[in-house]
Amino acid sequence: MGALRERFWERPLADLNRAEWEALCDGCGRCCLHKLEDEDTGEIEETNVACRLLDCSTARCSDYPNRKAFVPDCLQLTPSLAGKLPWLPETCAYRRRAEGEPLPRWHYLLTGSREDVHLAGAGAAGRVISETKAGPLEHHIVEWSD
Numbered sequence: 001m002g003a004l005r006e007r008f009w010e011r012p013l014a015d016l017n018r019a020e021w022e023a024l025c026d027g028c029g030r031c032c033l034h035k036l037e038d039e040d041t042g043e044i045e046e047t048n049v050a051c052r053l054l055d056c057s058t059a060r061c062s063d064y065p066n067r068k069a070f071v072p073d074c075l076q077l078t079p080s081l082a083g084k085l086p087w088l089p090e091t092c093a094y095r096r097r098a099e100g101e102p103l104p105r106w107h108y109l110l111t112g113s114r115e116d117v118h119l120a121g122a123g124a125a126g127r128v129i130s131e132t133k134a135g136p137l138e139h140h141i142v143e144w145s146d
């Protein structure tokens with residue numbers, strides 16, 4: 001996996017080792033929520049409906065190592081993809097670094113607390129419902145305060 005180098009999050013995404021790449025995630029859980037795309041305009045709307053594997057109380061994947069076996073279309077984020085996915089939240093550390101932006105000031109690598117993403121209102125913990133219970137996505141459109 002490799003060791004975490006000092007202030008590794010300031011390096012280009014392509015320079016990060018596996019451990020650094022994984023550590024960059026702030027744990028917001030919002031990439032694990034369903035989105036709706038307008039067929040005509042391409043506009044993307046977010047919902048509060050989570051992938052079946054997301055623990056809705058913590059916003060962490062309940063089976064991250066084996067997630068592909070249960071959710072085959074779960075996307076594997078890569079350095080080249082990180083800046084090309086408009087549905088990633090603007091606060092996503094991968095998206096921000098791909099766009100040359102610094103981490104959000106509440107990111108746990110800066111503050112030392114993994115709770116800060118949720119205290120800042122950027123995380124999904126306690127604010128989402130599983131797709132196994134939600135019903136139609138159209139009833140669950142939400143706006144997050146990026």
Ligand code: SF4
Pocket residue numbers: 024025026027028029030031032077088089091092093094095
């Ligand atoms: S949106 Fe980005 S920072 Fe948030 S959980 Fe997904 S990969 Fe991690």
